[in-house]
Structure formats: C-alpha cells, structure tokens
Amino acid sequence: MDVRDFDFDLPPELIAQEPSPDRTGARLLLLRRDAGAVEHTHVAALPDLLRAGDLIVVNNTRVFPARLLGRRVPSGGAVECLLIRREEGSDPGRTGVGPGSDPVAVSANWEALMHPGQKLKPGARVEFAGTHTIHGEVLERRFFGRRLIRLWTEDGSTVDAAVDAIGHVPLPPYIKREDAPPDRDRYQTVFAKERGSIAAPTAGLHFTPALTAALADRGVALTEITLHVGYGTFQPVRVDRVEDHRLEVEHYEISESAAATIEAARAEGRRIIAVGTTTTRTLEAVAQAHDGRVVAGRGSTDLFIYPGFTFRVVGGLLTNFHLPQSSLFMLVCAFAGRDRARNAYDAAIAERYRFYSYGDAMLIL
Numbered sequence: 001m002d003v004r005d006f007d008f009d010l011p012p013e014l015i016a017q018e019p020s021p022d023r024t025g026a027r028l029l030l031l032r033r034d035a036g037a038v039e040h041t042h043v044a045a046l047p048d049l050l051r052a053g054d055l056i057v058v059n060n061t062r063v064f065p066a067r068l069l070g071r072r073v074p075s076g077g078a079v080e081c082l083l084i085r086r087e088e089g090s091d092p093g094r095t096g097v098g099p100g101s102d103p104v105a106v107s108a109n110w111e112a113l114m115h116p117g118q119k120l121k122p123g124a125r126v127e128f129a130g131t132h133t134i135h136g137e138v139l140e141r142r143f144f145g146r147r148l149i150r151l152w153t154e155d156g157s158t159v160d161a162a163v164d165a166i167g168h169v170p171l172p173p174y175i176k177r178e179d180a181p182p183d184r185d186r187y188q189t190v191f192a193k194e195r196g197s198i199a200a201p202t203a204g205l206h207f208t209p210a211l212t213a214a215l216a217d218r219g220v221a222l223t224e225i226t227l228h229v230g231y232g233t234f235q236p237v238r239v240d241r242v243e244d245h246r247l248e249v250e251h252y253e254i255s256e257s258a259a260a261t262i263e264a265a266r267a268e269g270r271r272i273i274a275v276g277t278t279t280t281r282t283l284e285a286v287a288q289a290h291d292g293r294v295v296a297g298r299g300s301t302d303l304f305i306y307p308g309f310t311f312r313v314v315g316g317l318l319t320n321f322h323l324p325q326s327s328l329f330m331l332v333c334a335f336a337g338r339d340r341a342r343n344a345y346d347a348a349i350a351e352r353y354r355f356y357s358y359g360d361a362m363l364i365l
Helices: 043-049 159-166 202-206 209-218 256-267 277-289 327-336 338-350
Strands: 027-032 037-042 055-059 061-063 067-073 078-086 106-115 125-129 133-141 146-153 194-197 221-227 250-254 272-275 297-301 316-320 361-364
Touching (some): 027 338, 037 043, 037 338, 043 209, 043 361, 055 256, 067 133, 078 125, 202 316, 209 221, 221 256, 221 277, 250 277, 256 272, 272 277, 277 297, 277 316, 277 327, 316 327
Parallel strands (some): 027 361, 055 272, 061 194, 272 316
Antiparallel strands (some): 027 037, 067 078, 106 146, 133 146, 221 250, 250 297, 316 361
C-alpha cells in the first residue's frame, strides 16, 4: 500500500490548540461500519450510543512532565531535552545518603531528543534547575537526532521526583504554544494512575466521573489496562510503502482482573469498546500472541495495525482525529475501512471538527 493513500487536506485552523472547557462537551462523530453512515453528536451522549453489556477498556497510563528546559554548562546557552525512553537497567528509584548524612548522586540514563543538537556532543554537560536541580551529561549520539543522556541529582531525591517537580508537560509538536499550569490536569485522563507516558491516550481525555457513572447506569462496564505511550505516537511514516513502516516498542501491563473481565465479556458475546488506539493495539497484540485470548501480564509491543489486519478483540473504537499519513490514521482505516474512514474525516472537516489531542472525538461501531 502507498502511504499517500492515507493523506488528506486538513485546514491548520482545525488543529485544536486548547482543550474544550468541558471534557464531555467535545463533539462526537459516530461512524457505523455496516453502512458507513455518519451522525453528529457530543461525547456526553455516549451512554445513549452504547448498549447494556458493552465493556469499555481504557488506558490508565499517566503522562509525566518529560520536557526539561535548562542551560548548557559552562556556557549557559539554552537547552531543551525531551525524555523519550529510560534505558534498561537504569534505576530511577535509587536513593542514598553518603558518609555524614550527605546526599549522594542518584542517576538514570535516558534516550532523549535535545536542542540544540549540533552543539550537544558526547561529554556535553547540561543543568535543569528549579525546586530541584537535575544535572546531565550526553553519553552518545543516536539516530534521528537522539542522544543518550545520564541524568542525576545531588540532593538525595530520585530523578523521577525531580523531573515531576520541574519538568514541563510534553504537549504535542502541533500545539503551537508553551505548556501552562492547567495542562498538568487537562493533558491527563481521569483514569491516569501508572506513570510512564510522554503523550496522553487522548481519547480518554473526554471522560469524567459523571460520564463513567452514566455509562454504568446504562449497564456499560469499564476496565483498565496500561500502555505507556512513547514518542512513536508522533513518529512520522518515513517510507513510501505502508508495509515497510516500523513502530517503536511500547510497554504494557494487563492485570488479572482486567484480563478476566475482558475474557468473560468475550465469552458472553458482549462488545469490547476500546478507548483509543493505544488500548486497541495492546488488546490486539496480546490476543495475537496468545491464540486470540487476552491474558494478564507485562510485556512490550510494536504492533502496527493497518488495512488488512484482522481484529480479534475490539468491536468498537472511540478515538480522536489523527494526522494525515500517520500510523494512527492507518489503524482507524483498518478498523472502519479506508473509504469509510476517509469519508468520515471529510465530513468532520466539512463540519469544522477540532483535530488531534485536544480536539473532538470519533466513535466507530
């Protein structure tokens, strides 16, 4: 397949720069796969669109403030660092106290995107200061402008704690503004528990406790799994053929109770509604690896879903609107059918829906 088959023209003014005032106030496009029919409503109407017995599966990952702003040492020049992935074996929770109760350095190695990249060669030192100070040293250069950097503190706090205190919310690159204090809450779902993502599972941003309660009153159940969203969610497709694209590995966890709930629903013929592409990929990757069953456990996946994929678990998908030629839009096309998805996107653009992370939503049934 040609990547250009997944292109479309999106007016830039439709890219949402701010969240809607009310999470459930976002618009909702309903696409019915059987006939390709499109309906326009709002997220608050979700309980009326689902049926008793449906099981909603959400991603409970928590975004951490992965963007660090600081200076080069000793020149003082500005530097920016986006933490992408902690290196295996790097222990961010290690703390300690030296002789005489003096704090010792606590460190962790991270793969990161850094700016200005051309000046940050191995051995370069940086510092990020606020209520905590994080020291850094570039260890090596990697592909696509990435660096391996060692981060450490000297006050006895963990690197994670220091990052949480002074880091900035890693808003997506298509949001053309600096992060603000409200983003710490709004770029986080109400389900967020497990720290580890550098991007929000954005379909979950539309939920509130009141909406969840209304769904329960409708007889719609809900369970949670975890997939930590990495930089790959923004990774451009750099190949011409869809089949040649590769996703970055992301880590997941499914609890015993969640697996049992999902498998019980499937055994009873009830519909599984995935909230977001991250939830979809996790469920389908686990089922693919376990003869069609969703089992408990931790693992990692680089599953790339594009047209031709056979879905074993997911029977409905709630998702935001995605970038042209992106792996996320290809997943939507795989689930809805490419022509139906393209027609639905055309309808959303014509009706001036808001796109991407802080935008409106789409329900595919």
